[in-house]
Amino acid sequence: MSESIADSIHQLFRKLHQHPELSNQEYETTKTIRSYLQKAHIRILELGAKTGVIAEIGSGSPVLALRADIDALPINEQTASNYKSQTPDVMHACGHDVHTSILMGAAYLLKQHEQDLKGTIRLLFQPAEENFSGALQFIDIGALKGVDAILGLHNNPNLAINQMASRAGPFSANVDRIEITIKGVGAHAARPESGIDPIVIGAQIVSAIQTISSRTISGLDAVIVSITKFLGGNTWNVIPETVEMEGTVRTLTPQVRAKVKQQLQSIIENIAIAMGAKAELRWFDGPPSVINDDKWVEFAQSIAKQMNYEVIDFKPQLGGEDFAHYLHQVPGAFINLGSQSSYALHHPKFEINIDMIMPAVNYLYILAKQALIELEHQSTGIK
Numbered sequence: 109m110s111e112s113i114a115d116s117i118h119q120l121f122r123k124l125h126q127h128p129e130l131s132n133q134e135y136e137t138t139k140t141i142r143s144y145l146q147k148a149h150i151r152i153l154e155l156g157a158k159t160g161v162i163a164e165i166g167s168g169s170p171v172l173a174l175r176a177d178i179d180a181l182p183i184n185e186q187t188a189s190n191y192k193s194q195t196p197d198v199m200h201a202c203g204h205d206v207h208t209s210i211l212m213g214a215a216y217l218l219k220q221h222e223q224d225l226k227g228t229i230r231l232l233f234q235p236a237e238e239n240f241s242g243a244l245q246f247i248d249i250g251a252l253k254g255v256d257a258i259l260g261l262h263n264n265p266n267l268a269i270n271q272m273a274s275r276a277g278p279f280s281a282n283v284d285r286i287e288i289t290i291k292g293v294g295a296h297a298a299r300p301e302s303g304i305d306p307i308v309i310g311a312q313i314v315s316a317i318q319t320i321s322s323r324t325i326s327g328l329d330a331v332i333v334s335i336t337k338f339l340g341g342n343t344w345n346v347i348p349e350t351v352e353m354e355g356t357v358r359t360l361t362p363q364v365r366a367k368v369k370q371q372l373q374s375i376i377e378n379i380a381i382a383m384g385a386k387a388e389l390r391w392f393d394g395p396p397s398v399i400n401d402d403k404w405v406e407f408a409q410s411i412a413k414q415m416n417y418e419v420i421d422f423k424p425q426l427g428g429e430d431f432a433h434y435l436h437q438v439p440g441a442f443i444n445l446g447s448q449s450s451y452a453l454h455h456p457k458f459e460i461n462i463d464m465i466m467p468a469v470n471y472l473y474i475l476a477k478q479a480l481i482e483l484e485h486q487s488t489g490i491k
């Protein structure tokens with residue numbers, strides 16, 4: 109690999125890390141990505157994205173999309189790094205700067221070998237992953253038009269830099285948000301019999317919904333229901349009229365997701381009715397679970413082995429990832445590459461080991477190039 113690609117990709121990484129931008133505000137990041145693409149004469153598609161960039165290398169079909177997310181988080185960086193964030197309270201604490209840099213590096217290599225490509229590589233530098241809106245924005249403007257398969261990666265601080273992890277089937281969770289309102293009847297705290305106490309009802313609801321995972325859903329299926337906010341009342345001697353709650357539900361499959369939703373509704377409404385109150389559940393769908401295609405996972409793993417990565421079997425995570433939206437439209441795989449940080453993603457001291465960058469660039473380059481050949485084989489039936 110030419111020294112100059114490594115230099116410019118490390119430079120890009122430091123620049124992005126020093127100038128992080130929040131979801132849907134990635135204006136400078138977008139300019140930087142465009143200028144790096146233009147420097148390499150990579151074709152930018154003008155599809156009307158406000159932030160983020162879509163570009164292409166090669167021509168004709170098949171079309172393989174590669175996605176990197178580009179946004180940062182509202183966190184004040186606390187590392188001792190010499191390329192620390194220069195924007196207070198904003199930090200690339202999820203490593204989207206490294207994803208962007210790896211994709212750019214792979215793009216540079218793919219561009220150098222454009223004549224050898226058996227189809228088109230579409231590069232998706234996607235905004236707003238952290239608020240789960242970017243993938244849908246990109247799908248809306250036609251980012252997946254003509255795409256036959258998609259691959260995406262995320263760094264994983266728990267893995268060493270030579271480790272790759274993925275799994276067939278569910279990889280991340282359905283991430284849904286819930287709001288619950290309980291409407292009782294306010295009263296003097298000394299005369300509860302003249303009111304309907306929404307705090308006591310709320311407490312019973314909080315306990316009862318924990319039986320969903322233990323009594324309603326199989327022990328082999330993952331379910332988390334967490335109530336994270338419980339608001340009611342404003343003084344010591346008045347029973348309030350209402351209680352408001354918020355929380356999140358995490359599941360891995362569409363079937364379990366639907367069952368939990370139904371059961372929550374039933375528990376909340378019926379406990380309230382039994383106590384003479386009214387309760388309402390408002391459910392907000394977040395990103396669905398990333399469901400990896402078996403064949404693409406196997407393919408990504410086999411190339412990783414060839415590139416001397418240690419392939420690790422992965423347990424599904426109950427966090428969210430909006431790459432899921434792409435996988436609902438086209439087959440593909442989402443994988444993890446080790447970034448070997450002592451601190452977790454979203455931690456103010458999170459810091460990747462930069463030695464992961466160039467092996468990842470090389471891997472993604474070979475993976476993309478070979479994936480086009482694989483797609484060609486799939487369409488002609490030749491194996």
Ligand SMILES: [Zn+2]
Nearest residue numbers: 202238453454
């Ligand atoms: Zn994140």
Ligand SMILES: [Zn+2]
Nearest residue numbers: 202203204262
């Ligand atoms: Zn992330």
